[in-house]
Amino acid sequence: MRIDVVLRYVGQVMMFIAVFMLLSAGISYLSGMDSAFYPLLLSALLTALLGVFPQIFVEKKAQLSNKEGFGVVVGSWMVACIVGMFPYLMWGGEFSFINAWFESVSGFTTTGATILNDIEVLPRGLLFWRMSTSWIGGMGVVMFALVILPSMGRSKMMLSNVEMSTLAKENFHYRTQMIVQILMVVYLGLTILSTLMFKVAGMNWFDALCHSMSSASTCGFSTKNASLAFYNSPMIEAVMIVTIIVAGIHFGLIYATVTGKRGNIFRSEVTRVYLALFALASLLIAISIYSADLYPTFGQALRHAMFQVASLITTSGFATADTNTWTSFAIILLIFVSMICACSGSTTGGIKIDRLVLSAKMMKARMKQQRHPNAVIRVKLDGVIQENDTLHAVTVFIVAYMMLILIGSLIGALCGLDLMTAFSGAVACVGNVGPGFGEVGSMDNFASMPAVMKGVDALLMLFGRLEIFGLIQFFFMKWWN
């Protein structure tokens, strides 16, 4: 592997991140040179320097090997999380080393979990940087680099192969250049549109922009301690539900729908299951919490149920209610949706509906096979026959995902956390959801977690974001052939 070439492309990603740091410093300057200005400016300079340095020595290359592509992607995530800590560390406050690492990883992996007890004390520049990490992470650090840095030429294909989950890649049916453009158009469009809608719904411009960045990336960071509950506005909640639900749909399908192509949202089996799951879970939870007299009217119960289901199924993690007080049935259902999550090809994490649908079909096929041992049974998704490799990968991924949750829960229990906190915390981190239940509920945060657990949770977030195997492979690259 040519380490110098990997360093060059990772450097380009860092330069891109430095631009966002500078932008945050600009916000800080416009907010009357708040206390985040110098930390952001210095972080931008240091990050830019780190990024520029390899460009001095390494010329651009036409082709990257598979191994190098992996190195660039995983390296970019790791380095982004590291340099993302700089502004937090320099600013101080609640940001100790481990807290800054947690917050940075949580942002870039779009998990949205926080260690901050008081978010509102952060200066605007730092709040914007926090949202920027989630926005950059939402699209994938490398996907940005692919758009911004046209110099990469043919390497793009290799990078996006590694960056995007296989399922998402297969569903696009476009060339890589086109994929990147689609992603950018949809992502930018969604961000701009939701900013305007939040503004109309009653937020100020800054909060509207921050919440739109956070919702388009399905991260869940908010500028308020009480998250969306601060506004207590059905209008804002409705805008948020629409934004995150759309952000949870395959971006290629959104593009196809907007441009009037055939393979659109309404024809997608996965999207139908996703929307049906959202509607069904919302309704069941609303009935459950209304029956338990937690809300005076069914309308209110439905409003909160819909918001929480949308928030967890899309791995956003915004909150309008303390779900810890909800019924056991509602909690179990919410944990289920936060494990399944939304569609591949979106900014969400988790197992993803595609794999759930394929698993269900595989089970059905298995039962059919038992009845007709000699039959050749194919599993189809959206009318496309799925290869055995894909199905095998789905099974392995789900098993690995569950094992990761188990390991996370075990470590949590070892650190002295109660069963609900340990388990739901692991689910929330692996799925990049953010809030769990128990001590890390929708109205709580990860501040009280032991430092070791914060480190483990940050690692779980990275595993989840890189679809588990991306990170594992990185550690075994030496033995690749």
Place this chain on the structure above:
Amino acid sequence: MTGMRKRVTIAFSSIVCLLFLSGLLSLVELNRVSRGAGDVLAASRRNVELAKEMLDAAHEQNVALIHLTVLGEESYVDECRRAMGALEQVLMTAREEAFDPSFLDSLSFATIEMKVMVDRYLARRLEKPTMQVDSLAGEEFPVDSLGVDSLLMKAAIEAAEKNDEEDSVRWYTEEYEAVYLRLTAAVKAYMTSTQSSLAPRTEQIKRSAYRAVTPVLISLLVMIAVLMMFYYFMTIYCVNPIVRMNRSLGEYLSFRVPFAVKEECKDELLELKEKIETLIVQSRHK
């Protein structure tokens, strides 16, 4: 970007810039820390000084009033007024210098309360003998007739003095002492509250100290990373090709092994490699 010299110069310049930047930053932050610490220390010292002056003035006035009320020494009236004036002056200075003048509100109230009370007492005390003498002299017992009815006059004055003395002591113990205690308590409260008001400033200094250290530490880490990259790039782009070329040239000269350098060469090193190859070709033809 071409030219080994250019690459090395840019890389070296960026390292120097980083060094300069981190140095400048730590200097600025350390200056701020030092200034902040100096301010806090000066404020603390000044606060203690002012409180001491206030307590001294209150004490002097208290002593003067004891002389005046209990011992009846009229000469202490001026001393009493001077001490009150001094207390007011210190209070005014404290108010001017205070970070947060609200800390002085209760002290100001106690001082005004005491001033009004003492002023009234002094006015009464100064007026009383005159009135007694006037009343004695003007109507029933004229002063010039003291000798006429001296016994009655003496008895009246003694009675008046005794009443006055008893009044003064009662005034001191029942009225003044409580106000005096309130004033000294207010001075002490001023001292402690101002000292505790320095806590946020100390916290700010702590934050500044953190900010002075963290950027430097981060810059240092970045510098280490940059230096490692510099070492790595110099090794693979300069050192390794030269070593290989040297070895290959040596092998060619000693054993006629064909000159071949697998390392990626660029800029002047690529030229050097090509020139060596040309030279070898030329020497073969000769």
